[in-house]
Amino acid sequence: MTSEFLMALAATITAFSVLIGAFFAIYKVAKRIGDALGVDREGRTIADRLDRVEHQLWENGGSSLADRVNNIEMHIVKVSAEVELIKDITLGLHNSVTGATPVVPQKRSSRKAS
Secondary structure, eight states, X not given: OHHHHHHHHHHHHHHHHHHHHHHHHHHHHHHHHHHHHSOOTTSOOHHHHHHHHHHHHSOOSSSXXXXXXXXXXXXXXXXXXXXXXXXXXXXXXXXXXXXXXXXXXXXXXXXXXX
């Protein structure tokens, strides 16, 4: 009876040790994940940081990255139109002074010879 009791006691102690070890391992993993996804030096969580990035992806009236890209695109279109106008005026003045006829570039087909 004493040997059976000692075997049961040893099995119980072993089971508790295994459970405590498992809980400790899970705690260490959870702590590492919490540290990685927790707060940064400025006290912001991962959700705060992702909200800030997401804020830049959508138009919001001028302060987002999307608004700035759209603004640059509008300026490029405007500058391209001004360059075309200046080119037309310059070529028109040149042609009127020299008496040359304007040369219209012909479009080439983009087909490759087989």
